[in-house]
Amino acid sequence: MDVRAQVSVVFHLDKCIGCHTCSIACKNVWTDRKGAEYMWWNNVETKPGTGYPTAWENQEDYKGGWVKKGNSIELKGAGKLRAFKNIFHNPNLPTIDDYYEPWTYRYEDLFNSPEGDTQPVARPVSLLTGKFMEIKAGPNWDDDLSGSPDYARKDPNFKNLSQAEQEALFQVEKLVMFYLPRICNHCLNPACLAACPSGAIYKRGEDGVVLINQKKCRAWRMCVTACPYKKTYYNWSTGKSEKCILCYPRLETGQAPACMHSCVGRIRYLGMMLYDADLIHQFASADESKLLDLSREIILDPRDPKVIEEARKNGIHDSVIEYAQRSPVYRFVKEWGLALPLHPEYRTLPMLFYVPPLLPIMGMSEEGVYESLTEGLFTDIEQARLPIQYLASLFTAGNEGQIREVLKKMMAVRLYRREETVGDLGAEAVQKALKETGTSREQAEAIYRLTSLANFEERFVIPPSHREEAIVMLDTEFEKKGTGGFGFRMAVGRGL
C-alpha cells in the first residue's frame, strides 16, 4: 500500500444555476493575460450540448485519454513512439476555432466618437489579431440550448440513444438541460502528464495537484492532445502550456479556489482524500464495466488504522489525515456513493466527482396543456425527462444501473425531507424508498444537510498544506522566508 493525499472536489449538479460566476472568477485571477484570453480553466457548459472546446468528448476526433491494450493502457493520441513521430507536427490538436477567437470591444468609441445622427457602437476587436471581427462563436455559444440544431443535437453522448429518443428531447414541451461546470480533474492517472515529452508536468506529492512547470515546458503540446477533458491550453504568447492549478496558492493559505469560493449555487465541495497509488496502473487498465467501482475503490478509508499507519509512513502529516476524515468529498463519493467521475472510460481516474442532476418531472403535457398537478409530486425517475442512458454515458461509462442507484437515493432523500416538512407522503412510502436504496434516516438527514445547508467550513475542508515540509526538501526555509514577497525571481518568457 502506497498511501498518498489528494485534494479532490465534488460538484453537485442539481444546484448549479449556470451563472458562470465561477468561470469569471477564474478568468479574472488567472487567464486575463496575453496569450491566455481564449482559455477557460473553469468553464460551464450546457448539457445536452457540445461544450468547450466544441465536441471535446469526441475522442475519435481529438484522440484524448487512454485506451486499454492487453493488460495495460496506452495513450490514444500521443504515446511514446507516436509522439516521437509527430513531435514537430502534432496532428490531433484542437484549433483556435474549436475553442473560439477571443475578443473585446472598442469601448472608447462610445466616449470619443464625434457627435452624429446615430449612436456610436463599440465594435468587437479580436484579441488575437487586433482587427475588427465578426463574432461567430464563443466558448459557450450553445449556452441554455441556444443553437441546438447545430450544437446540442451533435452531443457525442447521444451515440447510444435512438433517433426517436433524441427527437423527444428536443420537443419544446420536453426540452431539458442542465449545467456541467468543468475544471481540470487533477487525475490520479493524468494523460497530460504521461504525454509530455519534456517531463514538464508533475503531480504534487503533498496534495496531488497537477501542474505544468513553465520553465521546462517546450511547447510540444502533447498534453493538449492527451487530456481527454481538454483542460490543458497552449499559451501562444509565452509559448508554454497552461492549465488549472486548483488555485494552489490559495489552498496553501487555507482559502478555497476562486471558482469554488465564488460559486453562487454553492455546488462545490473540496476536501482531502487518501488513495493507494500502488493500484493506479491495475485499476486504470481494468475492464470498462469495472472502472467506476474501481475509481471509488482506490480511495481509502481515512479512519482505517492500517491506512493511517501507512499514511504516516509515507510522511503524510497527522493534520492532513485528520482533515481527510472530515472531508465532505469522501462522504459524497465513498460513504454515500452519490458522486461520480466524469467519463471514467477515459481511464485517467479523475478526482473531480459529480452528483448527477435529478431533474424530476414536476409537470407533463396532456393534450397540449401543460399540467403540473400530477398525482404524485415526483414521478418515477425512469420517466425523468433526461434519459438515464444519457447520464450513464456521461458518468458511468454507459452503466444505467449505477446511475439509477444514485438517482433513487437522491429521490429517497427528497421524499424523506418532504415527509419531515410537509408530511403528506405517508411514513411507509418514505420508509420503503429509504430501504430500497439502503439509506438510513440519519444518512438521509446528513445528505440533506450537506447538500442544502452546508456553510463555508463544511464545504471546504482545506487541510494545512505544510509548505515548510515541502520547502525544506528543495530549499532552506530561512532563505525562502527571507526572500519571500520581493516579486518574481524570474520572468516567464518564450523559449529557454
Next chain:
Amino acid sequence: MKAETWKEIKHCQNINRWVSLLFGAALLGTLLYAAALHAAFDAAEYYEKKCSSCHTVGGGDDVGPDLKGVGERRSEDWLIKMIQSSQSMISAGDPVATQLFEKFKRKKMPDHDLSPDEVKQLLAFIQQGGPVEKPIDDKPATAATPQDIQLGQELFLGSRPLANGGPACISCHSVGSLGPLGGGSLALDLTQVYSRYEDAGLSKALRKTGFNIMREIYVPRPLTGEEAFALKAFLFQADRQGQESTGFQKKFVFLGVGGCVLFLGLMDLSWRKRRKKTAKPSHGGLS
C-alpha cells in the same frame, strides 16, 4: 584561532606563492617568445603575402599603383603613415592619398600593423627591385594526356582537393560538360574560357588569380603548377567539346518546385489521419 589551523593556512599561503611564481615565469616566457617572433621580420615574405596581390614593382599599375621608384616619388615619412593606415590619411585630407584613392576606384588599402622600422625594411626591399618574378612556363594544353584532363576534372569538381586547401572551382563556376545540375552560378560559366584567354593567358589567370574575389581566396592558397596545368587541360577539353551548359537556371527552378511538391505530398500522406477541420459549426464543423 587554533595553532594547527593557523599552520595549515600558512602552508597554503606557501603553496600559493609557488604557484603564482610558476605562472609568472610561464607568462614571461610566452611574451619573450612572441617578441622574438615579431623581431624576425622578413620583408620579402611580407611583400609576397600582403602586397603582391595588388601591387607590382615595375609591372605597371594593378589594383594599386606600380611601386617602382616609390621611394623617390614620396617622402619616407609619408610612406610610413600611408602604409600603416591609408584610410586615416584620407580622412585627414592628405591630397596625394585622396587623389590616389580616387584614381584607383576607391579601393581601400588595408591597414598594416608594422613598426616604422619594418616599413623601412619593406621599402628597401622594393627599392632593390622587389620580388623576382618567376616566368610561367607551363606546357600548352594541347600537350595534355587524358590523365591530365581527368585530374583537371576531379580538381574542378572537388572530388580531389586542391593541395593548398583552396576551394574547388565548382563552388562558383560551371562548365558545359558537367552533369545535369552543372556547377555554381556565382561566377562565369567557364566553357569557353580557353578560347577567350588563349593558352598563356589562362595559365597566368590560373597561377596569378587576379580577379577580385578569387584573389582573396587563392592568394593565400595558390594552385600548384601541376594543378594549374591539369585544370587548363580540362578547360581546354571543355572548350573543344563546346557545349555551353544551357538552361541551368531553369532546370534548377524546375527541380526546386518538383522537389517541394514531392515533399509536401509525402507529408500529406504521412499525416493523412490528422484532424482536418474544426468541430465548430460556425466554421463548417460537426456535420
